[in-house]
Every structure is written in structure tokens, then in C-alpha cells.
Amino acid sequence: MKKKRYEGILEGVPHFEIYLNINKLEKGKYQLKIIHKKKVIKSTDFSKE
DSSP, X not given: OXXXXXXXXXXXXXXXXXXXXOTTSOXXXXXXXXXXXXXXXXXXXXXXX
8 A cells, every 4th residue: 555645834823922012001092013124014994891
């Protein structure tokens, strides 16, 4: 019986994690922007009630 070989390509696994603790924020609406080389690459809105 011939052995089968399975192969695949995985995207890069993140090496670092960033946590945002909103416990200290006042109640209200916030906008989070992630910037790389002076360009916004991700923007999201959230609110703390």
C-alpha cells in the first residue's frame, strides 16, 4: 500500500496580540482606527453602555 502525502498552505499566524480594555472608558460611542504607515487600514465603531 502506498502512503498518501497531504500538503497545504496556511496563512501567517499572528505573532502578537493587542487587547483593548474598555472598563476604564466612560459610557458613550467610540471609533477605533488601526493605522499602518499613516494610513487607516481598519476602522470600527463601538459603544459602551
